[in-house]
Amino acid sequence: MSTFKELGLSEPLIKSVLNMGFEEATPIQEQTIPLALEGKDVIGQAQTGTGKTAAFGIPLIQKIAETSEDIQGIVLTPTRELAVQVAEELNKIGQFKGIRTLPIYGGQEIDRQIRALKKRPHIIVATPGRLMDHMRRRTIRLQNINMVILDEADEMLNMGFVEDIETILQEIPEARQTLLFSATMPRQIQNLAQKFMKDPELISIKGKEVTVANIEQDYLEVPEKMKFDVLCRLLDIQSPDLAIVFGRTKSRVDELSEALNKRGYSAEGIHGDLSQSKRDSVMRQFKEGSIEVLVATDVAARGLDISGVTHVYNFDIPQDPESYVHRIGRTGRAGKTGLAVTFVTPREIGHLRLIEQLTKRKITRKNIPTMIEAIEVQQRVAIEKMLRVIAEEDLQNYKHLAENLLEDTDSVTLLSAALKIMTKEPVQAVTELTGVAPLRVKGNQGRPDQGGYGRRGNYRDGGPGGNYRGRQGKGNSRSNSAGARGYSGASSRNSDKTNR
Structure with a gap:
């Protein structure tokens, strides 16, 4: 050099x-x-x-x-x-x-x-x-x-x-x-x-020499109706500093960013239909870190040069192999490592093999993380945050409140409740642990039957993860309670449109 x-x-x-x-x-x-x-x-x-x-x-x-x-x-x-x-x-x-x-x-x-x-x-x-x-x-x-x-x-x-x-x-x-x-x-x-x-x-x-060398590339075989819940689990488990989620169409980007916000993540979408002032505002917030997840179409993300992107998620597999290389090249820059995760439906496995041929790189298959794994990670994050606050913050103003609470509640129960609140344990965990889905969730949850991902793209009863809220996003002050409505995503038929 x-x-x-x-x-x-x-x-x-x-x-x-x-x-x-x-x-x-x-x-x-x-x-x-x-x-x-x-x-x-x-x-x-x-x-x-x-x-x-x-x-x-x-x-x-x-x-x-x-x-x-x-x-x-x-x-x-x-x-x-x-x-x-x-x-x-x-x-x-x-x-x-x-x-x-x-x-x-x-x-x-x-x-x-x-x-x-x-x-x-x-x-x-x-x-x-x-x-x-x-x-x-x-x-x-x-x-x-x-x-x-x-x-x-x-x-x-x-x-x-x-x-x-x-x-x-x-x-x-x-x-x-x-x-x-x-x-x-x-x-x-x-x-x-x-x-x-x-x-x-x-x-x-050569693209493979400069674009993907520092990037770990994984894929998950995920049915269309499970994609959104799996994305939320990965965000909770991997805790990216800055992440870009790629959707195939403008409507997909809008739906994803709205659904992520309802689940407590600080997310915004970017595509060609946004006004210039809105695009500028979104990019400024993402660069500053007040938005942790940017949802984008291929065209909107072309040429974006943002340092610090740690994770790229291909919610929809790109239409062509070269778009894949462009997408994952948003991370792993300036000698730093990055992670790119691609969601692949069973019928798209052949398309994934073409991408592997172009990049001359084997993309590693990973298992879909369970809800329990996501909860365990959030529990560890909550404990680490609590210990960090103890070590670094002035807690004098809160000690009187704690002493009053301890008059009626033992310290172990009180600390357990605090960790549960910080973990924001999803209702889905109840279903996964007991096999029984709750009939109704307290709070502003919409209709009681809005549980799973239905055939037409809406969350309905019985499906996976419909009531899972995820964590409170960094810099996001919105309430988590609307999260049970989940992602009203486009159906797999709509996802084939290249509306950018």
Whole structure:
């Protein structure tokens, strides 16, 4: 590995990358930066999470003249989230050189963007559609662009942006330098490169080497009607710091996030139908840790670069093997380990084998955890929390209350009750231990017959885990009592729709 000082960077950029905590270049950075600084066109085949933003951002910013008021660099991205994240990273890289980057994307008021453009940014990071809008309005002119980057090019093509990309590239002077990054290299990408790039150098970083090396990959064979309860058990047993749950459709994401909140987890969903302000709010809370579970579709999660994600759960197996690699690549970053768990129905086992072939990695089969296992883990967590409070907190104000309680109750019973409350032992445990389901649960539980997961996707009587509430999520002040309604999930028929 090379250090950034060895790659021929200017002092302001060396200062920036050190300030950002970078020490050694990743493989994609080590190979791309020298070629880009020489002015060569580059095709980089690399997954998200390999450091490719800095791979193109560092040479882009080094080559920009800070004294000019023209837009000199364009980065095209498939999604609004990725545009914002790339712009944030470029602003950090350019902070000591005085290079300003502006994200331009649909969903934000165009008048606001026009006002921001009057401040003369050096670089624009844009989604193709919104950039075309500004080109038509002549609020962005491309005649002084000397470098253009296509990020997640395969995804832009999948989303139907190929004509927009060609139109944009035709408007940029031919003397430009072009860098293209893509996880896959389908024929359309090759045609685009042949048409718009000059003798590009190809850099290929194998996904299996950089994306899944630090990730433990497991799968559970789970009937469709049991998926939600199994997810809740895993969340309780594994206690992730930050987790992403992937659903196949927008409606699936909405239903899952709502059901998780009813069971006491702090969860929010993200997909293409959310307003930009809502998406920004959800991502900010997730990065800060006030939301512990992010539920997302594939498209909404493309390009998300969030440190600290410890677990990825594929509630629905992805439609194609490459999407699987993208999903699990959200964890196990920066040398840290991660865990990816995939739920597979019996009819999907063959699809799982295709994923194993692509990643050249055996995915380990795990048994479905029992409710008792989940309870035992929660009991241990409750004890650890109680001991930590004893060691670290000031309990003086509570000692008088405790002394009063001990006048009527012995200490063992009192402590047992406190542990039971902290464990939030689910009613399902009664069924599992005795084989008898309770007819009614006290509290705001909805109809007394709402127990199991019915054939059409609603919790009904007799099914698994319908009254299991789970734990109180971190940072979540909502009551747990509504949890018995459970997950009104889409049926297995609906889950095949790729509504993202």
